[in-house]
Amino acid sequence: MASVIAECRLLSPLFMNDLRPEKKGGQPEHSELRIPSIRGVMRYWFRALAAGLTSDLERIGEVEDSVFGGTRRGSSSGVQARIRGVPPRSRRSLTLSDEELGVRYLAYGRVDKDGVTEPLVDPGTEFALALQHRDPALLGMAAGSLWLASVFGGLGGRSRRGFGAFAIDDWSGEGASKLRTSVFGADTDEVGDEILRRVRDTAESCVERLGGRADEALDVSHLRVWAVSEGPPLTYLWTGGPRGWRETLDEIGQRLRVWRSGRGKSDPWKDESDAIKDWMNGSETLPTPGRSAFGLPWTMYSRSLGGEARFAPNRGGNDARRASPIQISLAACGEAGKLCGILTPLAGRFLPSDTRLSAKSRDTSGSKGPPHGRSRLDPHTGSVDSSHVRPVIDEFLSDLVAEGLVREVR
Secondary structure, eight states: OEEEEEEEEESSOBBOBOOSSOEETTEESOEEOOHHHHHHHHHHHHHHHHTTTOOOHHHHHHHHHHHHOOSTTSOOOOOEEEEESSOOEEOOOOBOOTTOHHHHHHTTTSBOTTSBBOOOBOTTOEEEEEEEESSHHHHHHHHHHHHHHHHHOOSSBTTTBTTTOEEEEEEEETTGGGOOOSEEOSOHHHHHHHHHHHHHHHHHHHHHHHTOOHHHHTOOTTBOEEEEOOSTTOOSSSTTSOBOHHHHHHHHHHHHHHHHHTOSSSOTTHHHHHHHHHHHTTOSOOOOOGGGGGOBSEEEEETTTTEEEEEEESOOGGGGOBOOSEEEEEEEESSTTOEEEEEEEBOSOSSOTTOOEEEEEEEOSSSOOSSOOEEEOSTTTOOOOHHHHHHHHHHHHHHHHHTTSEEEEO
C-alpha cells in the first residue's frame, strides 16, 4: 500500500457536530473531526476539478470510484483515510461581538442571537491525516483533492463561508516530494499566481486517468479564483497585508451582507424590492429575485409592511435549499496566523432545469393586514438557472474588482 501523511492545521473555527444523542437545549454538545466528512469533501473537490477536464460523466464516476471506492465495480475499496492519534474534539464555544456583523453573517445557523456559537474546534489545532491506496497514482489524485479542499474549501458546517478552513503544512511518505503544501508566501501579489501553478500541477496528475489532454489540464478556467487583495495600495478593505481569520472573514462578510441587502451607497435592488412589496400588497406581477443567486431559501423583510416574502425551490428535502455559488476560503500566507481570503465562484447548474421558485408572504407584525398570506408558483414567478445566477455573481465580483478589493486569478 502506498501511503502519505498530510500535516494539517485549522485556520478558522471548525463546526463538525458529533452524532451522539446527548444534546443540551437542542444544540450539539461538542465538535469533532470525523473521517467520513473529510472523505466527502475530498470527493467534492475531485469532481470540481474533474468536470473541468472532461465532459464524460461516466468516466468521472469510474475514476472517482477507483480513487475513493464505490459500487460501480462491485467493490468499496478506495483510499483509506485515518487521523493519527486522537481526533481533535472540543466543547468550547466562541462569543462574537456585536461589531463582528460580518462574521455573524457568514456563521448564520451556527451562532445564536447573542453571538454565541455552537461548539467548535479552535483555529490553530493541528492534526495528521494518513492516506493509503494500492495504486500510487490514485493516491496522488486523492491527495490532490485534499489539497484543493485546503485552498478553495474547508471542513464541516459553514465551510462555504470560510469556516473549517485548513492548511496542509507538510507531506511525508512515499511520493510526498511531488505533493504541494497550501502555505504561501507573505507577498500576496504572488499568492494568486502560485495558486494557479499548483492547481495546474494537480490537474495534470488527473489527465491520463480521465482521458483528457495535457493542454486541457492547463485550462483551469472552470475554477474561477478571485484572490482577495490585501496589500498596498488598497484603501478600503483588507489593508495592511494578511490578517487573522476574524478580521478577514468579518471584512468579507460585511461586504457580502451590504451588497446583498442593498444597504450600500446605492441600492441595486430597489426596483426588485418595490415589485416584491407590491406583490405582497396584492399585485399579480412578481419578479424572479436577483438576490436568490446567493443561495436559497431567501427571505425579504419589509418593515413598512410588517411582513416578509420567502422564496424557495418547489422541491422537498435537500432539494429545497441551494448554497451560494461563491465559495469563501482562507489560505495561510507568510507569518503564522496570517491569512488571505479567496472567493471562488463555482460553475455548474444552480437548480435542476425543471425547478421553479415558490413564493410565500406572511404577516409578522400581528396586525393581520397586508401582507396577507399569499403563495405563488407559476411561470410569472420565474426560474433560477445559470443565465440568471451568473450575471448577478459576476456583477458582485466586478464591483469588488473595481474597488480594488479583489483581483482575478486566471
